[in-house]
Amino acid sequence: MFQGKSIRVQALSDGVVELCFDRQGESINKLDSRTVGELLEAVTLIGKDATVRGVLVSSAKDVFIVGADITEFGGWFAWPEARLAEHIRGLNKSFTGLETLPVPTVVAINGFALGGGLETALSVDFRVMSTQAQIGFPEVKLGLFPAFGGTVRLPRVASAQVALDWIPTGAPAKADAAKAAGVVDEVVAPEALRDAALSLLKKAIAGDIDWRAKRAVKDAPVNISSDEARQLFTAVKEKVAKQSPKHQPAAMAAVEAMEKHFPLKRDAAIEIEVTGFAKICQTQAAHSLVQIFLNDQLLKKKFKEHARNARPLKQAAVLGAGIMGGGIAYTSALRGTPVLMKDIQQKQLDLGSSEAQKLVAKQVKSGKLKPEKAEAILASIKPQLDYAGFDQVDAVVEAVVENIKIKHAVLTEVESLTRNDAVIASNTSSLRIDDLAAPLQRPENFVGMHFFNPVPVMPLVEVIKGSKTSDTATSTIVGYGVAMGKTPIVVKDGPGFLVNRILTPYMLAASRLIADGADFVKIDQVMEEFGWPMGPCYLNDVIGMDTGEHVFKIISAGFPERMQVTWKDSVGLMVANKRFGQKNGVGFYSYENDPTGKPKKSVDADSHALLATTQSKGTREFSTQEIIDRMMLPLMVEAAHAFEDGVVDTVVELDMALLLGLGFPQYLGGALKYADWLGLDKVVALSERYAGLGPMYQVTAKMREMAAQKLKYYAI
Numbered sequence: 144m145f146q147g148k149s150i151r152v153q154a155l156s157d158g159v160v161e162l163c164f165d166r167q168g169e170s171i172n173k174l175d176s177r178t179v180g181e182l183l184e185a186v187t188l189i190g191k192d193a194t195v196r197g198v199l200v201s202s203a204k205d206v207f208i209v210g211a212d213i214t215e216f217g218g219w220f221a222w223p224e225a226r227l228a229e230h231i232r233g234l235n236k237s238f239t240g241l242e243t244l245p246v247p248t249v250v251a252i253n254g255f256a257l258g259g260g261l262e263t264a265l266s267v268d269f270r271v272m273s274t275q276a277q278i279g280f281p282e283v284k285l286g287l288f289p290a291f292g293g294t295v296r297l298p299r300v301a302s303a304q305v306a307l308d309w310i311p312t313g314a315p316a317k318a319d320a321a322k323a324a325g326v327v328d329e330v331v332a333p334e335a336l337r338d339a340a341l342s343l344l345k346k347a348i349a350g351d352i353d354w355r356a357k358r359a360v361k362d363a364p365v366n367i368s369s370d371e372a373r374q375l376f377t378a379v380k381e382k383v384a385k386q387s388p389k390h391q392p393a394a395m396a397a398v399e400a401m402e403k404h405f406p407l408k409r410d411a412a413i414e415i416e417v418t419g420f421a422k423i424c425q426t427q428a429a430h431s432l433v434q435i436f437l438n439d440q441l442l443k444k445k446f447k448e449h450a451r452n453a454r455p456l457k458q459a460a461v462l463g464a465g466i467m468g469g470g471i472a473y474t475s476a477l478r479g480t481p482v483l484m485k486d487i488q489q490k491q492l493d494l495g496s497s498e499a500q501k502l503v504a505k506q507v508k509s510g511k512l513k514p515e516k517a518e519a520i521l522a523s524i525k526p527q528l529d530y531a532g533f534d535q536v537d538a539v540v541e542a543v544v545e546n547i548k549i550k551h552a553v554l555t556e557v558e559s560l561t562r563n564d565a566v567i568a569s570n571t572s573s574l575r576i577d578d579l580a581a582p583l584q585r586p587e588n589f590v591g592m593h594f595f596n597p598v599p600v601m602p603l604v605e606v607i608k609g610s611k612t613s614d615t616a617t618s619t620i621v622g623y624g625v626a627m628g629k630t631p632i633v634v635k636d637g638p639g640f641l642v643n644r645i646l647t648p649y650m651l652a653a654s655r656l657i658a659d660g661a662d663f664v665k666i667d668q669v670m671e672e673f674g675w676p677m678g679p680c681y682l683n684d685v686i687g688m689d690t691g692e693h694v695f696k697i698i699s700a701g702f703p704e705r706m707q708v709t710w711k712d713s714v715g716l717m718v719a720n721k722r723f724g725q726k727n728g729v730g731f732y733s734y735e736n737d738p739t740g741k742p743k744k745s746v747d748a749d750s751h752a753l754l755a756t757t758q759s760k761g762t763r764e765f766s767t768q769e770i771i772d773r774m775m776l777p778l779m780v781e782a783a784h785a786f787e788d789g790v791v792d793t794v795v796e797l798d799m800a801l802l803l804g805l806g807f808p809q810y811l812g813g814a815l816k817y818a819d820w821l822g823l824d825k826v827v828a829l830s831e832r833y834a835g836l837g838p839m840y841q842v843t844a845k846m847r848e849m850a851a852q853k854l855k856y857y858a859i
């Protein structure tokens with residue numbers, strides 16, 4: 144009857160037709176504009192055919208429909224709001240067309256039906272779902288909300304409560320939960336799905352079940368009294384306000400759209416959804432979160448390329464069972480790579496092992512790990528004081544103390560005891576990979592593997608390629624990082640590698656603001672409100688003032704042309720006064736443990752007095768915007784320098800490293816995405832305004848050039 148590139152319609156028997164999603168040349172179905180267009184063509188044809196008595200909607204893939212085609216969003220974002228609303232209004236015709244066919248319809252949901260996939264299913268009269276399928280609206284995770292009638296149909300099909308639970312969280316539901324929520328009508332085993340759907344359709348055709356009544360509910364206002372609705376929305380808004388990350392308004396906007404359209408009939412309700420969606424598409428969060436999704440895809444592609452180049456890695460070893468080594472050994476074992484854990488002190492081995500035991504026990508308690516699996520994991524970590532078995536390992540991660548002499552001794556020793564093709568990685572935080580490689584016989588097999596603390600939690604690993612590191616060694620360590628569940632990003636060797644290099648000017652900017660008279664508490668408050676998980680002064684306390692000072696000094700020494708500290712540095716002052724931060728109970732703030740043993744910060748009166756000694760011109764009030772600009776500008780500038788210096792291949796890797804390594808605010812999308820959002824002309828103007836603060840605040844020549852040509856770092 145109809146053959147498109149994503150949809151075909153075929154007559155079955157007894158007046159039943161099947162509308163099957165079967166995207167040509169791909170293993171999944173998705174709702175790009177072409178498919179939505181085909182859906183309208185298909186339902187128009189079916190609607191005109193008087194011989195059709197019922198429609199089965201199905202998929203020929205393992206999934207039903209995974210959702211919209213996210214690569215199209217960039218184009219949408221470039222349009223003015225009104226044009227986008229008009230476009231989405233047009234696309235909605237396909238779904239109302241499907242919903243208003245003159246015959247009953249049943250959908251067989253065989254696999255993922257997410258976003259637009261679920262919206263398609265909700266446009267049908269009855270939903271039969273495989274026990275293996277999952278459905279949901281993940282749009283808020285992209286800074287958006289459903290716009291093909293999802294916010295309208297879900298509360299009308301299931302209930303107000305279900306819609307207000309599902310849409311703002313974006314969590315998918317398995318079959319039983321979907322049935323219990325009333326979103327689907329039947330749940331059956333995958334092999335019984337088609338027959339069950341057809342049998343339901345036949346009952347509807349025969350008039351045994353009232354499909355018209357079911358459909359009428361979707362055209363009507365949501366069945367809830369205005370008093371009930373008021374109470375429900377008050378409670379939901381409070382919850383959503385608490386749960387939503389800062390500057391991510393999509394979940395709340397979805398709730399507000401529903402509040403407006405619950406008392407309306409379908410078409411008017413869809414209009415509210417469409418205009419709300421067009422508005423949310425203008426937000427910074429939507430642009431950034433969609434970009435992050437696309438970035439993630441690019442990284443996955445890169446991992447696949449590395450996998451082709453990597454050596455197999457079946458057995459690993461870690462040198463040093465301290466904070467980092469212990470965490471690396473645990474994460475490796477947990478994710479299936481057995482590991483030898485060598486230290487020179489038994490007490491450290493005991494500490495490393497007991498930490499691993501605690502972490503595994505936690506996983507068992509939370510139900511994430513079966514007890515027998517937990518035992519196997521712990522057994523795959525071998526604590527040892529000698530090098531037994533090192534001749535068998537495929538890779539070694541060195542995590543001993545940060546001292547080049549000790550590291551040289553340890554690395555040359557381990558190189559002589561391992562196979563010629565074993566890769567040796569160092570988890571150094573501040574030493575150059577080329578410097579560490581100097582005494583090695585096989586520098587091509589040596590690479591940096593910079594984890595972030597705490598290792599089991601932090602997703603980023605910088606894989607540092609020294610000038611002699613081979614592609615194979617790099618790819619092997621990227622593969623190891625992926626196997627550990629991390630996101631490895633390959634960076635060039637250099638002071639601070641990537642993330643700490645870009646962080647340094649930001650931290651120096653805080654110190655400079657304090658010296659210029661700003662209150663450190665206000666700086667922290669402003670930056671936290673701006674979206675950072677913690678302000679820069681609090682971060683210094685958490686890192687440890689002495690550790691931070693050491694690392695930032697090494698990095699700024701690497702870039703003397705712009706990172707010289709020409710003012711009285713507050714971090715140095717804190718160190719001189721033995722205020723090391725959380726680790727000794729006092730830094731910028733003072734700390735006391737709460738009843739659960741977690742350090743709780745309070746503002747310490749002495750801090751202000753001490754910091755006053757750095758403020759030669761006394762204190763002064765800074766506006767919120769001034770603090771944000773003075774903090775973020777040097778960070779963007781350094782990100783641009785790092786990119787221009789070729790520290791990473793792509794802006795995607797640069798921004799993703801910041802998001803994953805620093806907890807950089809998601810709604811900003813990374814330093815360069817943020818620069819794009821502001822507009823490079825605005826960044827240049829800011830740089831001119833703060834020219835007096837020195838070279839750290841000066842945009843690069845390339846940034847000026849890009850601004851003049853109205854260029855961006857990203858295509859969208």
Ligand SMILES: NC(=O)c1ccc[n+]([C@@H]2O[C@H](COP(=O)([O-])OP(=O)(O)OC[C@H]3O[C@@H](n4cnc5c(N)ncnc54)[C@H](O)[C@@H]3O)[C@@H](O)[C@H]2O)c1
Pocket residue numbers: 462463464465466467468485486487488491541542543544545546549553570571572573593594595596
């Ligand atoms: N702590 C962090 O936040 C962090 C973050 C990233 C990278 N790093 C880097 O990781 C490395 C380790 O740091 P850490 O914080 O785990 O230190 P740590 O002091 O907790 O642990 C170092 C361990 O190395 C052991 N060790 C010393 N000499 C050894 C040898 N010859 N053979 C085997 N073990 C030996 C020590 O006994 C100790 O257990 C350093 O290079 C550090 O710069 C640390």
